[in-house]
Amino acid sequence: LKPDSGGPGKHRGGLGQVVTVGSVSGEHWSMSGMYDRTRHPAQGLHGGGPGAIGEYHTSAGDRPSPKRQHRFDSDTRATVELPGGGGYFDPLQRSPEQVLEDVIVGYVTPAAAEREYGVVVTCSKRPDERISLPEHYAIDWDATRRLRDGVVR
Numbered sequence: 001l002k003p004d005s006g007g008p009g010k011h012r013g014g015l016g017q018v019v020t021v022g023s024v025s026g027e028h029w030s031m032s033g034m035y036d037r038t039r040h041p042a043q044g045l046h047g048g049g050p051g052a053i054g055e056y057h058t059s060a061g062d063r064p065s066p067k068r069q070h071r072f073d074s075d076t077r078a079t080v081e082l083p084g085g086g087g088y089f090d091p092l093q094r095s096p097e098q099v100l101e102d103v104i105v106g107y108v109t110p111a112a113a114e115r116e117y118g119v120v121v122t123c124s125k126r127p128d129e130r131i132s133l134p135e136h137y138a139i140d141w142d143a144t145r146r147l148r149d150g151v152v153r
Helices: 096-104 110-117 141-150
Strands: 018-021 029-032 055-058 069-072 078-081 121-123 137-139
Touching (some): 096 137
Antiparallel strands (some): 029 069, 055 078
């Protein structure tokens, strides 16, 4: 899943996923994309934000048309980043606890939690720790109240 791709809202939009494909046989291969929302994002509703647009690119740095069939060399990989859905209702109506859960599971980054939802999430993970655990994350309630009280939408 692609973090921050779901439009912000009381009901967050669904996340897009990232898929990379290629040939394991050593032969040329082809792919028909037919992907939508690579130019225009899914719009939010009633104050919700738009989802992220989709992208389509290759390991060679090309950006092929998402609406055609393409033939690739055996060593080329194609990556499709599917778009996210639009959010519903004002993101400030999403409870801080729900936003914290979104951060813990990786749907929303701490930066987007603060920017889009007005929720300041801290992480107590030490630099030498490789894995983030749910108990590493917490809501900074004072900072969140200040931020949400100062936001005018």
